[in-house]
Amino acid sequence: MSKKFVLIYGDAFVDYIAEDQSNSRFTKFLGGATVNVAAGVARLGxxxxxxTVTGENETSEFVRNELAEEGVDLSFSQIVPEKEVSGVYVHLLENNERHFERYVDVTPDIQVDFSAIKNEIIHETSVFHFCSGTLFHPIxxxxxxxIVENMKKSNVLISFDANIRPLRWSSEExxxxxxxxxxxxxxILKLTEEELFFLTxxxxxxxxIKSMQQYNIEALLITIGAEGTYAVLHGEVVHVPVEKVIPVDTTGAGDAFVAGILSKIYLEGHPSTKEDWIRYIAFSNRLGGICATKPGALSAMPRLKDLQ
Structure with a gap:
């Protein structure tokens, strides 16, 4: 059976993003790291x-409509009437970095039901991606x-973005x-520099990087903002620079980077050489840079036309 899509699993969010550094007024956006990646992949062709799982209220309708408009397939997602989509308030700091100030999660125990996931999804998946956004919750x-174990058994390529949000965890350990x-x-494992330090x-x-050598990871990608990306490819360390930009809002830049990697794998295949990996990473660095020049997260995800 042909590989039909990039499959992303995670929570849908509504982001309430500060309009300026006073952090007193907020604009509502469809958000969440995995949502950004899902839409980012679709925008790249x-x-x-x-x-994901959504409910039957107005906010859930907003989420589904926005994703449908982005061209993201939701045929494997689930609807549980009483589910309320989570929200997060994002403050902007003086250096234009974002700070996740407060989460709102009214129905945390309503999660995707694994038993309701259709078997054919594994055989149709080109590459599977997830992040740690919901891993704090036992269900x-x-x-x-x-899902990861089943994908692994079927030799599906698995991508993981740590995307750590400390406020959601009971302890650092x-x-x-x-x-x-x-x-x-x-x-494939994507970390920021700060996440690498925290985890190791x-x-x-x-x-x-030395500490991470105990794991058998094909491609460890460590993004370091304006300095580009350190890639550890089968144990070899490579630095891939990024073209300098003037950042406006770095929210979602890492998600744009991940969307670049996943879309390249879907459209051009699993990288078989170091040179292929470097090309994919350079492309993804560029996407992250473009995203950082615009306000918002999903609203700043690059489209193919932005690369012309």
Whole structure:
């Protein structure tokens, strides 16, 4: 059976993003790291399918309509009437970095039901992507583990963006242990510099990379903002620079980077050489840079026309 889509699993969010650095007025956007990636992949011309759970209220309708407009397939997603989509308030700091100030999650125990996921989804998936956004919750953690294990058995390429949000975890140790428990099952792991230091309890890129060598990860991608990306490809460390931009809002830049990697894999295939990986990463660095020049997250996700 042909590989029909990039499959992304995660929570849909509504982002309430501060309009300026006073953090007193907010604009509503469809959001969440996995939502951004799902839409970003579709905007780049790849087939994108998203597994999530929504309800039957106005906010859930907004989420589904927005995703449909982005061209994201929701045929494997689930609707539970009483589910309320989570929200997050995002403040802007003086250096235009974003700060996740407060989460609102009224129905945390309503998660994707693994038993309701159709079997054919595994055979139709080109590459599967998830992040840690819901791993703090035991039901979501169990569902994620089952999906990843089934994908692994079927030799589907697996991508994981740590995307750590400390406010959602009961402790740093729980966060560290849970996220690290997936490392031996993934082929592509995307971390920020800060996440590398947090997870490995180191203070330098070099020491962090050494600590990560215990895991069998094909491509470890460490994004370092304006300095580009350090890639550890089958154990070899490569630095891939990025063209300098003037950042307006870095929200979603990492998600644009991930969307670039996933769309390239779908459209051009699994990278077989170091040179292919570097080309994919350079493309994704450029997408992250473009995203950082615009306000918002999903609203700033690049489209193919932005690359002309």
């Amino acid at each position: 790849a087939a994108s399918s998203f597994i 979501a953690l169990g569902t994620t583990r089952k 729980s966060c560290r242990e849970t996220i690290s428990s997936f490392f031996n099952m993934v082929d 309890e180191t203070t330098s890129i070099e020491d962090g």
